Amino acid sequence: MRMRELSLRQDPDLRKELAQLARGCDFVLPSRFKKRLRAFQQGQAGVCMNIPTTHSGFPLLPIRIISLCQTSLISKHELIRSFALSESIPKFHFPQGRPQANLNIDSLISKIEKIFSQFPNERATIEDMGQVAKACECPLYWKMPLFCLAGGDRTGFVSVHKFVAMWRKTLQTCHDDASKFVHLLAKPGCNYLEQDDFIPFLQDVVNSHAGLAFLKEAPDFHSRYITTVIQRIFYNVNRSWTGKISFSELRKSNFLQNLALLEQEEDVNQLTDFFSYEHFYVIYCKFWELDTDHDLYIDQKDLAQHNDQAISHKMIERIFSGTVTRDRRVYKEGRLSYADFVWFLISEEDKKTDTSIEYWFRCMDLDGDGVLSMYELEYFYDEQCQKLETMAIEPLPFEDCLCQMLDLVKPEVEGKITLRDLKRCKLSHIFFDTFFNIEKYLDHEQKDPFSVIREVETDQEISDWEKYAAEEYDILVAEEAANEQYDEKT
Helix, strand or coil: CHHHHHHHHCCHHHHHHHHHHHCCCCCCCCHHHHHHHHHHHHHCCCCECCECECCCCCECCCHHHHHHHHHCCCCHHHHHHHHHHHHHCCCCCCCCCCCCCCCCHHHHHHHHHHHHCCCHHHEECHHHHHHHHHHCCCCHHHHHHHHHHCCHHHHCCEEHHHHHHHHHHHHHHCCCHHHHHHHHHCCCCCCCECHHHHHHHHHHHHHHCHHHHHHHHCCHHHHHHHHHHHHHHHHHHCCCCCCCECHHHHHHCCHHHHHHHHHHCCCHHHCCCCCCHHHHHHHHHHHHHHCCCCCCEECHHHHHCCCCCCECHHHHHHHCCCCCCCCCHHHHHCCEEHHHHHHHHHHHHCCCCHHHHHHHHHHHCCCCCCEECHHHHHHHHHHHHHHHHHCCCCCCCHHHHHHHHHHHHCCCECCEEEHHHHHHCCCHHHHHHHHHEHHHHHHHHHCCHHHHHHHHHCCCCCCHHHHHHHHHHHHHHHHHHHHHHHHHHC
């Protein structure tokens, strides 16, 4: 070992580089020297607090740490202790889930191979993928994503070898349901989900779920139901408003739990967060009433007719400004798509959720500074006063209204209402309705204030959106039945 060390030190190719290394110079060795230097360091390695050492027994610290030691008052021993501590810190960040210590991948693979052996030529079609999904210990409706990732969407079938290779790689890299689901649906190289990633998966739900069997006779409604479900997924799950659902967002949501329940629940209307057909029916009928030319787009005049012109024109202008819409054509062409209408209606009918509070806060924050100023509040309240005067109702002066709203919200900074203030306040729906929804504002004014307090203090079993959807669905069904009776008589 001593002879090897001397020969390396006397090597003319390495002498200059080793001298610079000893002085703490921060440089990158030419590639032809790296292998030889690594062999030299390994030959001189020792054990000192699990840190590589030189031949003299002194710890061999990284070049940058040596430089820091030479240029600062920090002692080498302090640096050694901190370096050893950093080396002993266990990994705590697992973006794709914490690996399971007792996971037996080979056992899972053998179960999958056993299932495939039952199929002709060990090939599975989409009809067979339900059994394969269960063998993978996945919910039933993961079958289409599994099928597509293994190449089944291109060939019409999946071979056992291709599927096993795909699933083994998935198990080795993805360690929880959220990361597996994203991996199955996402585009190659992406670690997030976009809206179009959900289309094949949801089309399979429409095609195979017993509770949606009646849609087979109405293929035109497939895409509209799927669009509604996708928007509701992003409305509830994509809390960052990026249009990209991450691992973390999926884990924090209840979407995967609802997806698992979809297998057990024959009535999709019981799954009110995402898959309810009744909720889709209400949203689509409301949009259809406004979309007079039925081109699946509405303009500002169309939207103004919603709920007997209850929404102020200033707020409608803000919605069409693009501040809360995904489609850039909304601002350029002045048209709102059905997908954006889904967000509007849910936010309008339930102003207590985080997403709806963010939706209306963005609309009211005219300058985008993250604070609702007194000027912005007065800007929206002026139109409310005008509407009240046309109804022969004397409006409350803005100063008095402002005092009420500040008492309601109790902002942390006097005179400035932030998004955090409104989320902390349990009466955000009253705040928003005061400034841009005249009908709901009058309803709140007529209510007993003590009943409002009781509503806040008691936990609601169902949300405001669910109440609205259930009531509107009953009305729509009753109207449809009345129309059928009239048609039969005539």
